[in-house]
Amino acid sequence: MGVQGLDVEVSVQRPSRGVGMxxxxxxxLRLLLRDKIATIAALFLLGITGVAIxxxxxxxxxxxxxxxxxxxxxxAWVEGGSPGHILGSDQLGRDTLSRVIYASQISMFVGWVxxxxxxxxxxxxxxxxxLFGGWLDHAIMGTTDVLMAFPGLLxxxxxxxxMGPGLETVIIALSVRFWTSYARVTRGLxxxxxEADFMVAAQVVGGTRRHVIRRHLLPNILSPLATLMPLEVGxxxxxxxxxxxxxxxxxxxxxSWGLLVSEGRNFISSAxxxxxxxxxxxxxxxxxxxxxxxxxxxxxxxxxxxxxGE
Amino acid sequence: xxxYVLKRVARSILTLxxxxxxxxxxxxxxxxPVAMLLPADASNxxxxxTRHSLGLDDPLIVQFQRFVVDALQGDxxxxxxxxxxxxxxxxxxxxxxxxxAGTAFIFxxxxxxxxxxxxxLKPRSWLDNAVSLVSxxxxxxxxxxxxxxxxxxxxxxxxxxxxxxxxTPLHLILPAIVLSIRPLGRIAQIARGAMVDxxxxxxxxxxxxxxxxxxxxxxRHVLKNAGIPIVTIAGIEVVDLLSGAIIVESVFGWPxxxxxxxxxLRAMDFPLIQTVVVWAALVTVTVNLLVDLSYAWLxxxxxxx
Numbered sequence: 148m149g150v151q152g153l154d155v156e157v158s159v160q161r162p163s164r165g166v167g168m169x170x171x172x173x174x175x176l177r178l179l180l181r182d183k184i185a186t187i188a189a190l191f192l193l194g195i196t197g198v199a200i201x202x203x204x205x206x207x208x209x210x211x212x213x214x215x216x217x218x219x220x221x222x223a224w225v226e227g228g229s230p231g232h233i234l235g236s237d238q239l240g241r242d243t244l245s246r247v248i249y250a251s252q253i254s255m256f257v258g259w260v261x262x263x264x265x266x267x268x269x270x271x272x273x274x275x276x277x278l279f280g281g282w283l284d285h286a287i288m289g290t291t292d293v294l295m296a297f298p299g300l301l302x303x304x305x306x307x308x309x310m311g312p313g314l315e316t317v318i319i320a321l322s323v324r325f326w327t328s329y330a331r332v333t334r335g336l337x338x339x340x341x342e343a344d345f346m347v348a349a350q351v352v353g354g355t356r357r358h359v360i361r362r363h364l365l366p367n368i369l370s371p372l373a374t375l376m377p378l379e380v381g382x383x384x385x386x387x388x389x390x391x392x393x394x395x396x397x398x399x400x401x402x403s404w405g406l407l408v409s410e411g412r413n414f415i416s417s418a419x420x421x422x423x424x425x426x427x428x429x430x431x432x433x434x435x436x437x438x439x440x441x442x443x444x445x446x447x448x449x450x451x452x453x454x455x456g457e
Numbered sequence: 458x459x460x461y462v463l464k465r466v467a468r469s470i471l472t473l474x475x476x477x478x479x480x481x482x483x484x485x486x487x488x489x490p491v492a493m494l495l496p497a498d499a500s501n502x503x504x505x506x507t508r509h510s511l512g513l514d515d516p517l518i519v520q521f522q523r524f525v526v527d528a529l530q531g532d533x534x535x536x537x538x539x540x541x542x543x544x545x546x547x548x549x550x551x552x553x554x555x556x557x558a559g560t561a562f563i564f565x566x567x568x569x570x571x572x573x574x575x576x577x578l579k580p581r582s583w584l585d586n587a588v589s590l591v592s593x594x595x596x597x598x599x600x601x602x603x604x605x606x607x608x609x610x611x612x613x614x615x616x617x618x619x620x621x622x623x624x625t626p627l628h629l630i631l632p633a634i635v636l637s638i639r640p641l642g643r644i645a646q647i648a649r650g651a652m653v654d655x656x657x658x659x660x661x662x663x664x665x666x667x668x669x670x671x672x673x674x675x676x677r678h679v680l681k682n683a684g685i686p687i688v689t690i691a692g693i694e695v696v697d698l699l700s701g702a703i704i705v706e707s708v709f710g711w712p713x714x715x716x717x718x719x720x721x722l723r724a725m726d727f728p729l730i731q732t733v734v735v736w737a738a739l740v741t742v743t744v745n746l747l748v749d750l751s752y753a754w755l756x757x758x759x760x761x762x
Contacts, residue, residue, distance in 0.1 A: 293475045296741045297734065300700035301718060305734055308722040309483055311493055385599060389704055392601045393719055408602055419609045426602030434597040441593070 178446050188438035195432055199251040206245040207233070211400060214240035219418050235420040237411070246407060247425050253314070253403040254429065258384040258436075261321045262376055268322070269329025270372060274360070276330065277337025288334070291327040299324055300389055307395045317396050321383055332375065336368045374447045377440035381433045388429055404429040461753060469746045476738040477528045484731055485513070485520055494537070494725040528735055534728040536721070543732035546717060553623060554713030557706070558698040560629060561636035566691060569641040573648025574675075580653060588645055595642020600701055604635045604708040621710035632709045636701050640694035647690040651683035658682075684755045692748030696741045 179185055198205050217240040221228045228235060234243040276287040294302070306320035340346055349359045388405030390396035397403040399410075404425040411421025491508050508514045512523065527533045532544035539546065569592075576588035612618040612631060619628050655661070656679060664674045702715030710716070714733065721729040 289472075289475065292472055293479060296472055296476055296738055296745065298696055298699035298703075298737050298741060300703050301734060301737055304703070304718075304722050305483060305730060308493070308725060308730070381597065385597075388599050389601065392599075393704065393707060394723055405599070405601075408599075408605065412605060415605060415609050416613060422602065422605045422609070426599060426605070430598055430602060433599070434593065437593055437597050 175443075175446060179442070182442055185438055185442035188435035188442075191431065191435045192439060195251060195428070195435075196255060198248055199255045202248050202252055206242075206248040208242035208245040210241060210246040210249040210402070212241060216240065219414065221418070222420050234424050235418070237418070237421055238414060243420055243424055246402060247404070247428050250402045250404050250407050250425060251428065251432075253397055253401055254384055254387065254405070254432070257314075257317060257321070257387045257397075257403065258380040261318055261325060261383045261387075262379045264318070264322045265326040265329050265379070266372060266376065269326040270333045270368070272326070273330040273333025274337055274364070274368075277334040277341065278360070278364075284334075287330060291330055294324065294327050300386065303386055304390055304393065304395050307390055312390075312395050313398055314401065317387060317390065320390075321386055324386070325379065325383055328379065329372065329375070333368060333372065336371060337364065340364060340367055370447060374443045375440075377436045377443060381436035381440065384429070384433055384436070462750060465746060465749055469742050473739065473742050476742070477525075477735060480528075480731055480734050480738075481521065481524050484727055485517070485524070494727075527731070531732065531736060531739075533731040533735075536729045537726045538724060543729045546729065547714065547732055547736055550712055550714045550717045553711060554699075554702055554706070554715060557629065557632055557636060557711060557713060558695075558702055560633040561701075562640065562695060562698060564633060565637040565640035565644055565694065568637075569644030570648050570687070572641075573645040574652055576645070576649045577652030577656065585649075588649065592642035592646040592649075595638045596646075598638060600635050600639065600704045601708055603638065604631070604705060607631050607635065608708075621708075623710070623712050628709075628711075632705050632711055635708075636698060636705045639701060640698065643694065644687070644690055647686050648683070651686040652679065655679045655683040681755060685752060688748055688751050688755065692744050695744050699737055699740065 179189060214236070217229075217232065217236050218238055220232050220236045220240075222235045222243075223230050223233045225235075232242050232244070234247065236242055237246070272287050276284040303320045303324050306323055307316050310316045310319065346359065346363055349363050354363070387396055387403060388408075391403050391405035392409040394409065397406050399406070402410075407425035408422045408429075411418065411425070414421055491504055491511070491513060495503060495507060505514070512520060515523075524533075530544070532542055534543060535541060536543050536546055572588045572591065576582075576585040579585055608620045608631070612620045617627070618631060619625075622628050661674060661679065664678060665671075669677075699715070702713060703719050704715070705711065706713045706715035707719045714737075717729070718733045718737075720726070721733060
């Protein structure tokens with residue numbers, strides 16, 4: 148095969164962006180609609196994201212508004228409940244539904260921001276480790292080894308406690324923990340792609356390193372990394388809820404679902420709704436991210452595509 | 458094989474050294490532990506006195522030397538609030554965590570493996586779907602929430618299951634169930650996947666065609682080959698049980714290492730924090746080492762590479 152032939156290979160194998168992406172998004176949507184459970188989970192995520200964004204229009208009350216005469220009211224359908232507080236009220240008469248709605252903002256925000264940070268940091272370091280190898284590879288992978296040799300929650304809690312709990316600390320502590328999975332996956336992808344025919348060809352025909360990385364490597368690793376995102380968001384949200392529950396995460400007056408459950412804990416024998424509903428919102432959201440994440444992984448994996456009925 | 462073991466052990470020791478460095482940076486360079494320890498309106502004299510009494514005003518190199526000596530002994534000095542050696546406190550809470558985590562691990566492994574294998578034998582059956590549902594619920598449910606729900610809706614109405622505490626087998630039931638739910642889900646998931654992959658292999662077809670009973674094929678061939686991913690996940694679960702134990706022990710007032718760690722972190726009792734973190738890292742590194750060595754046993758190719 149001459150140089151001319153190689154050139155043709157390259158243009159055929161070059162992953163097209165733009166049109167190609169839109170096409171695959173349409174295909175994914177059609178596939179999704181065939182899976183009832185995944186569709187419900189995706190709709191739920193869409194809905195809860197909408198609720199978080201438009202909390203101030205959706206929530207029936209101010210989440211911090213105290214009304215001592217209304218305190219510890221059960222949900223509306225239980226004896227003693229009132230339609231004014233559909234999911235009941237807490238020890239200060241604050242509306243549970245409104246608090247759950249506002250807490251969704253922090254829980255979802257932390258989940259997505261941390262995943263965005265870890266995606267960028269982890270991917271960059273993973274590419275560096277995979278492409279350049281040598282001591283850089285050892286240093287980066289050694290760091291992930293070290294970070295993964297702590298029980299996860301213990302490390303996140305320690306970082307958080309030392310830096311002083313709060314929203315920024317939570318984001319930093321979770322990012323420190325979670326970039327390692329992206330770095331490892333990216334490095335694996337890069338190592339596999341490095342030897343692929345089209346990468347070698349792109350170099351043989353004289354593509355600069357920057358060109359090869361941007362046009363050939365990145366497009367091919369981004370989609371497997373993107374499909375990891377929902378699963379990672381679920382893990383991050385679970386960890387955030389855990390440290391907030393233990394008092395080392397989000398601090399009042401802002402709230403997350405984990406913190407709401409923690410606050411409701413003092414009243415568990417008298418007010419079951421205070422722990423039940425924020426926890427339910429958290430569980431349903433994480434369950435949905437996991438369902439959508441698993442589905443997305445299968446749908447984008449050529450080996451498994453047949454199973455989803457295409 | 459011998460060279461592989463030696464190399465792997467050396468790497469574990471290096472990792473452990475690196476971890477203690479990270480702990481030093483975390484506790485001595487990041488943030489300001491004294492400010493976290495004292496109330497916000499503490500006077501400068503009190504801040505300086507506390508810093509001095511904890512040795513945090515010494516030159517960094519002196520602090521580092523002391524840190525290394527402490528790390529080698531696995532004890533970073535007496536707890537700030539209980540006045541007892543941190544290592545003694547840790548050792549005293551080990552049996553409780555061992556009992557809880559051990560029970561949860563056995564429960565999760567036995568049930569998880571059984572469910573995963575059964576699901577793999579009949580893919581897409583109702584049993585397979587039910588196992589998928591159990592495993593995805595298990596990995597998605599927040600442990601603290603499940604624990605509180607069980608307390609409110611099971612323990613309190615039951616009148617005989619305790620809501621918190623330690624000492625009798627009854628006290629163990631709820632914490633062990635909660636702690637086992639996530640590993641159970643993941644072990645079932647991984648076991649199913651590994652078995653499905655392995656059952657597709659040509660050697661299984663060969664074994665079938667020469668008339669071996671299914672039971673023998675699975676016991677003699679498939680299980681050992683599917684073992685590598687399963688052992689990996691089991692190793693990860695052991696480490697994750699420590700994370701889970703922090704939450705579960707806190708909810709149920711179970712006097713183990715997780716409870717100790719949670720309290721130490723909230724109170725910024727940092728001799729105790731350092732001790733717990735370094736010991737937890739030691740356990741993690743040891744488990745990872747054992748997992749890697751068991752690969753070499755399950756798949757002799759690994760050791761010869």
